[in-house]
Amino acid sequence: MKIGELSRRADVSQRSLRYYEEQGLLTPTRLPNGYRDYDERAVTTVRRIQILLAAGLGTSAIAEILPCTVDDTVVLSGKCPELIDGLAKERRRINTAIDDLIAARGILDSLIGRPLHVHTVPSR
Incomplete structure (x- = not known):
């Protein structure tokens, strides 16, 4: 999906999505025309990022936490x-x-x- 669709589905601005990418929190693929292309998991990832930001965590801490989440929530797995x-x-x-x-x-x-x-x- 393109950035506009992800923005609508996750209810965040496109600017925020670009910032998350700059911080290494989201990694879209790039289409030949240079457009970002996000997979379905990006919606869940963005929602997790929003929850963690609301908890007062910075993007560097969020980058460490994201790989440790186990399902559609933000519950940490035992691997971290x-x-x-x-x-x-x-x-x-x-x-x-x-x-x-x-x-x-x-x-x-x-x-x-x-x-x-x-x-x-x-x-x-």
Whole structure:
């Protein structure tokens, strides 16, 4: 399929698809006229990329994760156990950022006269 069809089917811009290719996340074949040609698996790959980007991961981490996915989801297979520690570390980083934002919101609430709320910090 051409880039326009993949863009429609995966609900992402053509610009994003070209960026994913630049980052080595997608590898279309090239037709004799130079057009990109994507196979059916590209739709699933793009959806995985979108999920991983939404999780806050960078393209270099995504490039490591994509070969470890096992089905149409983004579940890691057992063949890449080394990624689990890195992803757990990223999760801890995100939790810390959330905690910091909640604390900042509490301070702002007190500055603008809103009642302070007691927020429990989620366990990590």
